[in-house]
Amino acid sequence: MSQITPATAFTQPTTATISARIRAQRKARSLTLQDIERLSNGRIKAVVMGSYERGSRAISLARTIEIANLFTIPLSELIEESKNPERGSNDQLIFDLRKLREISLAVTGNEISKINAFVSAICARRRDWNGEILTLRSGDLDTLTLVLSAPRAAVQELLERFQLVIKVPEI
Template sequence: MTATPEPAEVTVLPEAGADEEAGLGYQQRLGAKLRAVRRARGLRLQDVEELSEGRFKAVVIGSYERGDRAISAHKLASLAAFYEVPVVELLPDEERSRRRSSENTLAVDLRRLREQSDDPELAPLLRLVRHVQWLRDDYNGQILSLRTDDLRTIAVSMGAPDDRLDAWLDERELLHR
C-alpha cells in the first residue's frame, strides 16, 4: 500500500538568485503590505482571529506582518480571500508603488465618500472612483490617490473646472489629509 504524499507548503520568496539579505527584506516588505491591508480594513490582529473564527491566529498574522515568519502561497491566498482583495494586492511591488506615488495629486477618503453616497451630486464621482479602482486593481483601503488624468476625467464628468476640483472635494470633506 502506497501512502499519498502530503501537499507541499509553498513559501512565497523573492526571485531566484536573490541573496539571503534580500529575502529578509522581501519578507519584511510583504509583511508591511499585509499590515497595510489589515489596517485599511480597520482591523486589529485580534479582530482577524475573531472574524476568521480562529482560522488566522493573531500571533501568526503578527509574525507574518513583522516578516519573522514566511507565509505559504496557500495561506496568502486564504488571507487575500479573507480581506477580499486579489492576492497580487498583498505582494510588495516597489516599482509600481514608486510610480504611483510620484503621479499622485489628490487622495480621496473612500469611507467618507461612501457615507455621502446618497448625494446625487456625488454619483459621477462614485462611478469614476469605482472605475479607477477596477482599472488599478486597487481594493487596498480607504483612500484612493487620484492622478492628474483621473482628476481631469472627474472634472469633465461633473461639469467642473479641473483647477477647482480639489476645493470642491475639500468642501465636502472628501480629501484625505
C-alpha cells in the same frame, strides 16, 4: 545568442516583502492581530498572524490566499510590487473614499454617482484595494472635470463642499 538571466528578467518577491505587505494591509484597515483572529473565526490565530508579519513563520500559499480573501484583495496585492509610480507628486488631491460611501448612501445625485463610478474605476485600474483613501493625480482631476462636464474650479468646490478631499498640512 544572448541569454536573459532570471535576475535581469524580473524580481521575485521575498518572504520579507510579502510579510511587510500583509502587515501593511492589516494596518491600513486599522485591524489588530486580535481582530484578524476574530474576523477569521479563529482560523488565523493572532500570534500566528504576528509571526507571518514578522517573517518568523513560513506561510503557505493556501494561507496567503486566505489572508487575501480576509482583506478582500487579489492575491497579487500581497506578492507583487506596488505600481504607484506617481506617489509624492505635489499636484495631488487625497480623496476620502469613506466619506464618498457615506454620501452615496445619503445623497442621490447624478454628480455623486458619477464621482463614485469614476473613483471606483480608478481604484480598480490602480489595483488599490485599501478602500479608505485615494490619491487623485492632476490628470485624474482633469478627467473628472470631463466626466462632470464642469470646470476644474467647480469640481474642486464640489469635492470640498461634500468634504471628499482630505487636507494635508504642508511640511
